[in-house]
Amino acid sequence: MNQANMTPEKELRCLEKLVGLNMLEKMLCSFSKSTGLKAILVDTRGNTLVSTDHEIKDCSFCRKIRSDSSGMRKCQRSYAQACTEAAKYGEPYIFRCHAGLIMWSAPIVLNEYVFSIICGQVLMWEPEDYFLEEIEEMVKGLNVDVSAVKWAAAQLEVMSSDKVQAASDLLFIVANQIMKSGMIVLEQRRNITAQQARLAEEIQARKRSEIAMRTIESRAFSINSLDKEHELKSLVRNGKKRAAHQVLENLLVDIIxxxxxxxxxxxxxxxxxxxxxxxxxxxxxxxLSVILQQNSLFYLELLKISKTEEICLWARGMLETFMNQDINKNQKNIIAIQKAAEYIQRNFRNKLTIEDISQVVYLSPCYVSRIFKQSLGCTLMEYLTHVRIEEAKTMLKDPKYNVMQVAEESGFEDPAYFTRVFKKSEGITPSRFKQYAL
Structure with a gap:
């Protein structure tokens, strides 16, 4: 049966057969508990099929909007569009709903059935006067108390773009697991005893140490965990397996x-x-494709584990698998060169330094300069100049730009310097080039 002709009840029965509602509800609830964000499952018409209302309620703002039937229909249309867009691109879709809130959608495609997990109800900026005025325009025609809606808007949670992106990535991982129909055999447990002993020894050692006040310890713990996570990321990225395993052990002890x-x-x-x-x-x-596939298998394994010591053993195996990926130095260099070139192409209008570019590819300025020169035959700054000159040539062909505007828009702060560099590259001045081009 075509999904468009199915009722929400029939869609739920299909989900039960393909995935299992118990597992689906558990995954959504776990996500909501860990992030504090409400997650719902919708179909392509915006109908809510599974919700975490019993864990997290809609924010006050959304409840007021949905108290009106017309507002409810607008919400449903926003969800339907987000479901369609996420499925179209096969990746998380961050959008602004009809009432102005930031939300994101992760696609679930099961055979001919398309669904999406919707999450959000936040802002990415502090609400200012213009936004509250915009709210008044958005709710025009709804039978709601506008003053109460504005007040509720001012109470909305504000999340940074990094946190929104991280939450959408995590939601995408959850969605990917739901799409997998097979189950993977769990890791063998022959090393559980040794693993448990190591963790117990570390935990006992920490308990014997003298600790500070509980509130201070909690804050210090949080900061320390973040530092360890950054360290773990750096070690994995640079292929330092032994040190990465040690940091992972410490993090697991912290978590347990x-x-x-x-x-x-x-x-x-x-x-x-x-x-x-x-x-x-x-x-x-x-x-990337191998890593995403491995993530799917790992999550299915993790769902079946019921003991903390088994999780720790599983985590060690997971890290070992990721760090055993066949990665050679030349491949890393090619990726770094590509990222550096793409960064220059996106930001050539800004004032760029070699240090800025090296931070993007996580390499030292000297090293990235050397491999860029070896691979492309030009320095980073020469490549930056080439990109700017090409942009300038395009703009000079447009009669609405004069030479000074072209210099500024293509990243040259000094028009005189722009003229010298352009003539050295093209053999003629920008003014003469413009005359020939028009």
Whole structure:
């Protein structure tokens, strides 16, 4: 039966057969508990099929909008469009709903059926007067208290773009797992005893140490964990296996020590580590498609584990698999050169330095300069100048730009310097080039 002709009830029955609603609800609830964000599953018409209302309610702003039937229909249309767009591109789709909130959609495609997990109800900026005025325009025609809606808008959570991107990436991982129909055999457990002993020894050693006040310790713990995660990412990216395993051990001890009785929370934190490690592996030169496929298998394994010591053993195997990817130095250099070139092409209008470019590819300025020169036959600054000159030539052919405007728009701060560089490259001045081009 065509999905467009199915009722929401029939779609739910199909999901039950293809995925299993218990697993689906559990995954959505785990995501909501760990992120504090409401997640729902919708179809291509925007109908809500599965919701985490019993874990997290809609924000006050959304409840007020949806109290009106017309507002509810607009929400449904926003969800339908987000579901379609996410499925079209096969990746997370971050969008602004009809009422102005930031949300994101992760696609789920099961045979001929298309669904999407919707999450969000946040802002990416502090609400200012113009936004509140915009709210008034958006709710025009709805039977709602405009003042109350504005007040609710001012209370909305504000998330940075990095956090929104991280949450959408995590949601995408959850969506990918739902699309997998087979189950993978769990890792053999012959090393569990040794692993458990090592973790127990580390935990006991920490318990014997003198600790500060609980609130201070908690803050210090959070900062320390972030530092360790950054260190782990760097070690994986640079292929330092032994050191990466040690940092992972420390992080696992941290997680278990705080959440020893909350297995779902432990799993969620470990999923975050999977995201960090897999991204670092890709940055280090691993094949993205292979990494995404491996992520899917790992998550299916993790769902079946019920003990913390098994999770720790599983995590070690996961790190080992990622770091055993066949990555050679030349491949890493090619990827770094490509990223550097793409960064220059996107930002040539800005004032760029070799240090700026080297930070993007996680290499030292000297090293990235050397491999760029060896590979392309020109320096980073020569390539930057070439990109700017090509842009200038394009603009000079347009009669609406004069030479000074072209210099500024193509990244040259000094028109006189622009003229010298252009003549050296093209053999004629920009003014003469413009005369010939028009």
């Amino acid at each position: 020590e705080i959440n020893s009785e909350q297995i779902d929370t432990v799993k969620t934190r470990v999923v975050e580590l999977v995201v960090i490690i897999s991204r670092a592996a890709v940055d280090g030169g691993a094949d």
